[in-house]
Amino acid sequence: MAAGVRLARRRRAPGPPAARPTAEPHGPPTAPAARETRTEPRRKAPPPAPVAEADREADEARKKEAYRQKKEAEHEERERRRLEREEEERLAREAAERAAREEAEARARAAAEEHRKAEAEGGKTLAAGLAKTRSGFMARLSGLFGGGRPVDDSVLAELEEVLFTADIGVKTATHLLESAREKVRRRELSDAGRLRAVLREDIARILSLDGGATADGASGSPGPARPWVIMVVGVNGSGKTTTIGKLAARLNAAGHKVLLAAGDTFRAAAGEQLEVWAGRVGVPIVRGKDGADPASVCFEAVQRGVAEKADVVVCDTAGRLHTKAPLMEQLKKVKRVMAKAAPGAPHEVLLVLDATNGQNAIAQARQFHEALGVTGLVLTKLDGTAKGGVVIGICDELHLPVRYVGVGETVADLRPFSPAEFVEALFA
Numbered sequence: 001m002a003a004g005v006r007l008a009r010r011r012r013a014p015g016p017p018a019a020r021p022t023a024e025p026h027g028p029p030t031a032p033a034a035r036e037t038r039t040e041p042r043r044k045a046p047p048p049a050p051v052a053e054a055d056r057e058a059d060e061a062r063k064k065e066a067y068r069q070k071k072e073a074e075h076e077e078r079e080r081r082r083l084e085r086e087e088e089e090r091l092a093r094e095a096a097e098r099a100a101r102e103e104a105e106a107r108a109r110a111a112a113e114e115h116r117k118a119e120a121e122g123g124k125t126l127a128a129g130l131a132k133t134r135s136g137f138m139a140r141l142s143g144l145f146g147g148g149r150p151v152d153d154s155v156l157a158e159l160e161e162v163l164f165t166a167d168i169g170v171k172t173a174t175h176l177l178e179s180a181r182e183k184v185r186r187r188e189l190s191d192a193g194r195l196r197a198v199l200r201e202d203i204a205r206i207l208s209l210d211g212g213a214t215a216d217g218a219s220g221s222p223g224p225a226r227p228w229v230i231m232v233v234g235v236n237g238s239g240k241t242t243t244i245g246k247l248a249a250r251l252n253a254a255g256h257k258v259l260l261a262a263g264d265t266f267r268a269a270a271g272e273q274l275e276v277w278a279g280r281v282g283v284p285i286v287r288g289k290d291g292a293d294p295a296s297v298c299f300e301a302v303q304r305g306v307a308e309k310a311d312v313v314v315c316d317t318a319g320r321l322h323t324k325a326p327l328m329e330q331l332k333k334v335k336r337v338m339a340k341a342a343p344g345a346p347h348e349v350l351l352v353l354d355a356t357n358g359q360n361a362i363a364q365a366r367q368f369h370e371a372l373g374v375t376g377l378v379l380t381k382l383d384g385t386a387k388g389g390v391v392i393g394i395c396d397e398l399h400l401p402v403r404y405v406g407v408g409e410t411v412a413d414l415r416p417f418s419p420a421e422f423v424e425a426l427f428a
């Protein structure tokens, strides 16, 4: 009963409401009360709940673990890269060692091959190259000289027959025969052995152009002009390109700086043939397009020879029949154009003659000389013919120096021409 009365009183009790921290509707709250209301949350931060602390620690642990894993992954990645790098280095080292080994083996093989070639190439002597000629007309001549036979009319008649059927040409045969007859008349020829010596002297004199065969280039080395420009001409298949290749090898080995010009733009394979030689010898080459103007290719080569201070420029040309006037005109143009690239070029017009052509080689030489002013000759393929006597006829009739003779297909088979050596080999 008493509790129920107290409750009712409290419900009905008049008076102002109890002070609350909320804003007073009839005026501002007293200053201390207001201050207390603003600062209370800052001063009294509730202590962290134990659950939040556990979360934070778990989070921290997670982060640490993640960091550790990241570091471990980085380490593994570094390790993997290092192993990869080491493997790559090992493979590269092995490849380099293998390449060096293979290169050394290839070098040894090349040296052995070079040695083999050099032995093969150095083998043929001029006498061996002239074997067929010696067994031809020279053998018949030798038949006249034996046995201390006196030189009478029958010997002279036989001599005439041998000389006129040899490939030395009628004019030269006549010269030699007249010389022998004259000596018989003057009683200078006591026996046939002496006739042999006289013939030998006469032939040596003809081959040395009466001692005048010492013009520039006669020794097989280039003359004084730089670059020394050589234009190589001749009929089809006479051996021009091969001769140029051999000549380049010879000059290069002698320390001359050589440049080749593929002036045969007519035949598709001609440029390639010369390029193979250039590669083999290790000298540069100027090549035009197939069908290009040969004069422009040769002009460019001479110009480059001047610019690059070459010692020798050797220009190939397309083979042509000496009887075809338009083709000879084209060669004249090539020659003229060369002179525009370097004054005095070409310093040598080298005519390549196939000795197997015999007397026809003399006709070729005459026509090429008329058109171009040939300054030197190369007689190729002497090894394949008994007509080597043609050299004597060419020198006698045209008075042109023979610079080289070809007695085979290897580099060493192109030999600078020495009249004395040639006569020696012929009469061996």
Ligand SMILES: Nc1nc2c(ncn2[C@@H]2O[C@H](COP(=O)(O)OP(=O)(O)OP(=O)(O)O)[C@@H](O)[C@H]2O)c(=O)[nH]1
Residues within 6 Å of the ligand: 234, 235, 236, 237, 238, 239, 240, 241, 242, 243, 264, 267, 270, 317, 318, 319, 320, 380, 381, 382, 383, 384, 405, 406, 407, 408, 409, 413
């Ligand atoms: N046995 C022998 N063969 C030779 C000699 N010189 C050249 N030859 C060969 O003759 C052939 C023709 O030679 P090339 O150099 O191509 O003749 P080319 O004058 O350039 O011919 P074209 O360019 O067609 O006019 C080749 O098979 C040469 O190997 C030689 O002195 N002796």
Ligand SMILES: [Mg+2]
Residues within 6 Å of the ligand: 240, 241, 242, 264, 270, 316, 317, 319
């Ligand atoms: Mg050729």
